Amino acid sequence: MRQTAVAHIAAFIVSGVALRMVSEYNQILKERLDNENYEKLAALQNPKLHAFVADYVQLCNPDTIFVGTDSAEDVAYTRRRAVELGEELPLATEGHTVHYDGYYDQARDKENTRYLVTPGVDLGEHLNTIDKEQGVREVRDYLRGGMEGKEMFVRFFCLGPRNSEFAIPCVQVTDSAYVAHSEDILYRPGYETFRAIGDSQDFFRFIHSAGPLTESNTSEQVSRRRIYIDLEENLVYSANTQYAGNTVGLKKLALRLAINKADKEGGWLAEHMMLIGVHGPGGRVSYFAGAFPSACGKTSTAMVPGETIVGDDIAYLRRRGGRVWGANVENGIFGIIRDVNSQNDPVIWNSLHTPGEVIFTNILVAPDGAPHWLGMDEGCPNAGRNHSGQWRAGDTDPDGNRITPSHKNARYTIRLDSLSNCDPKLEAPEGVPVAGIIYGGRDSDTWVPVEESLDWAHGIITKGASLESETTSATLGAEGVRKFNLMAILDFLAIPLGRYVRNNLEFGRNLEKPPLVFGVNYFLKDEDGNYLNSTADKRVWLKWMELRVHGSARAIETPTGLIPRYETLRELFREALKKEYTRTEYMQQFSTRVAQHLEKLERIENIYRKQAPDAPAQLYEIIAAQRRRLEEARAAHGDVISPDCFSTPDEMK
Numbered sequence: 001m002r003q004t005a006v007a008h009i010a011a012f013i014v015s016g017v018a019l020r021m022v023s024e025y026n027q028i029l030k031e032r033l034d035n036e037n038y039e040k041l042a043a044l045q046n047p048k049l050h051a052f053v054a055d056y057v058q059l060c061n062p063d064t065i066f067v068g069t070d071s072a073e074d075v076a077y078t079r080r081r082a083v084e085l086g087e088e089l090p091l092a093t094e095g096h097t098v099h100y101d102g103y104y105d106q107a108r109d110k111e112n113t114r115y116l117v118t119p120g121v122d123l124g125e126h127l128n129t130i131d132k133e134q135g136v137r138e139v140r141d142y143l144r145g146g147m148e149g150k151e152m153f154v155r156f157f158c159l160g161p162r163n164s165e166f167a168i169p170c171v172q173v174t175d176s177a178y179v180a181h182s183e184d185i186l187y188r189p190g191y192e193t194f195r196a197i198g199d200s201q202d203f204f205r206f207i208h209s210a211g212p213l214t215e216s217n218t219s220e221q222v223s224r225r226r227i228y229i230d231l232e233e234n235l236v237y238s239a240n241t242q243y244a245g246n247t248v249g250l251k252k253l254a255l256r257l258a259i260n261k262a263d264k265e266g267g268w269l270a271e272h273m274m275l276i277g278v279h280g281p282g283g284r285v286s287y288f289a290g291a292f293p294s295a296c297g298k299t300s301t302a303m304v305p306g307e308t309i310v311g312d313d314i315a316y317l318r319r320r321g322g323r324v325w326g327a328n329v330e331n332g333i334f335g336i337i338r339d340v341n342s343q344n345d346p347v348i349w350n351s352l353h354t355p356g357e358v359i360f361t362n363i364l365v366a367p368d369g370a371p372h373w374l375g376m377d378e379g380c381p382n383a384g385r386n387h388s389g390q391w392r393a394g395d396t397d398p399d400g401n402r403i404t405p406s407h408k409n410a411r412y413t414i415r416l417d418s419l420s421n422c423d424p425k426l427e428a429p430e431g432v433p434v435a436g437i438i439y440g441g442r443d444s445d446t447w448v449p450v451e452e453s454l455d456w457a458h459g460i461i462t463k464g465a466s467l468e469s470e471t472t473s474a475t476l477g478a479e480g481v482r483k484f485n486l487m488a489i490l491d492f493l494a495i496p497l498g499r500y501v502r503n504n505l506e507f508g509r510n511l512e513k514p515p516l517v518f519g520v521n522y523f524l525k526d527e528d529g530n531y532l533n534s535t536a537d538k539r540v541w542l543k544w545m546e547l548r549v550h551g552s553a554r555a556i557e558t559p560t561g562l563i564p565r566y567e568t569l570r571e572l573f574r575e576a577l578k579k580e581y582t583r584t585e586y587m588q589q590f591s592t593r594v595a596q597h598l599e600k601l602e603r604i605e606n607i608y609r610k611q612a613p614d615a616p617a618q619l620y621e622i623i624a625a626q627r628r629r630l631e632e633a634r635a636a637h638g639d640v641i642s643p644d645c646f647s648t649p650d651e652m653k
């Protein structure tokens, strides 16, 4: 007993929370919360948690405070409040609602998302930082009084499956019932987890206020939008915004904290990756994790027909028993709705047309209450309600731009278990064994459609750390410009570039069975700019990767990795797509384009030399070795080398 008490006191002194303060915090909570909510909070015997809630009750000054447990009643309360408060509007189908973010609050705000750093800390030029003292002062100023006249929601969630090695408890304080409701759909409940952790200080904290609202319930002061991340405190502030990527703490805000936590603890990785079960011969299921920058086919890969989905956005990877295990941090999808149609996305389509809990965001709602979005199969109505308010076809915004019927980043929020292809291992506390890791970019002229790396380190460097994606018409600026985005995680990196690459290299070292690392490219084009593959072809690439992880297919060794043999692909195209895959198609798709590869190596090397002084030497060695292999091959076979020039080794490669 005494020892525990002493340990508690020591913990308080270490964390800088003076004991005197505890009773003060308690006093505030007692005064400001009604009995029922106070009891729910007090039942979690965690002084750090109480201090956090009390601090923001005082600062934000809400009218009422709701503390949610994991009970169905409390979850239903949040959902009901989202509608009562007008943050979500019911649609014609039961359980479906629509939420609107402000017209200028439709995406992650990269400029105003910053790491709070103390003097002397240098996170490198890719990470947006602000002096901690200045940043905290500024954002607390914006949060001050931000909940006056509003209700504060205090909610508990768990990242990763509960009662697992992956689990991270999180507390979200927000004045948005929509944010809390989204988290009920996207994450596992965490009140009981907090009960179980007692007075542990090891949890993530998120404070969000949408700030003053307009008549249509959107954040009024977007120019004061701030998302500030305190890595030392595992605390994220979000003010004057509603878009989920800026506000739903457990999504991209927690990813940043988790990358830092994984770095500090060592031995695990937090990744911007989907997780999928690929079904192979004899009923076996092999799991793959995959990172793709946006608009490169991540969700469509995770949702490929015939396979099962574990996750579409964020995965934690851990080493256990000589192999890698992965878990989906979430249990729902916050997916881009644009172009979701009945033909290409039958499973999502079905979920979006079935009664049940769905939050649509920033779509067009026709006068009859039916949702519409860009790229849907049905015709678009010419009037309705959308992210700009009441909308008519032809309307323009204050900048003179035509307002689209629904926003191009409009989304849907659903639970994964509402999908017919949800993998049964979603909640497995041990995670799923990861047999392969896939990195995919949008690349018109360099990478072949699928290629296995020579080994873990080669894959991490030449696939993951070299990932680039070409801009599309959907992004601002010129089309076809290659943007560097290592492991598709650049936006969320919380540690210096070189250190992150080093951690990845280290992670796969000395594993008995490291995952195979693959690069995929669904966007290869011919000289006339036509795509060389159809969107369905990724089904075949997945099946090939599945065979490779079991050693059930031979491969051809090229200077850049191992590619499929024509005969294997012909079989797989017949089986998976009932399609005759010709040798001409194969030659065109799988030839090595030496000049483009050499240019890419130079681009990538320059990026690391200039921007990552801490990059590991192995990165440059692997790049140099690949350059040498490409130059030798060019001397022997020319600039574009057909797969026939390389041999399939007799032994299994």
Ligand code: SPV
Pocket: 107, 108, 244, 245, 246, 251, 252, 294, 313, 334
């Ligand atoms: C992404 O942009 O990678 C997303 C959506 O998954 S957001 O929540 O905005 O990050």
Ligand code: MN
Pocket: 272, 313
């Ligand atoms: Mn994402």
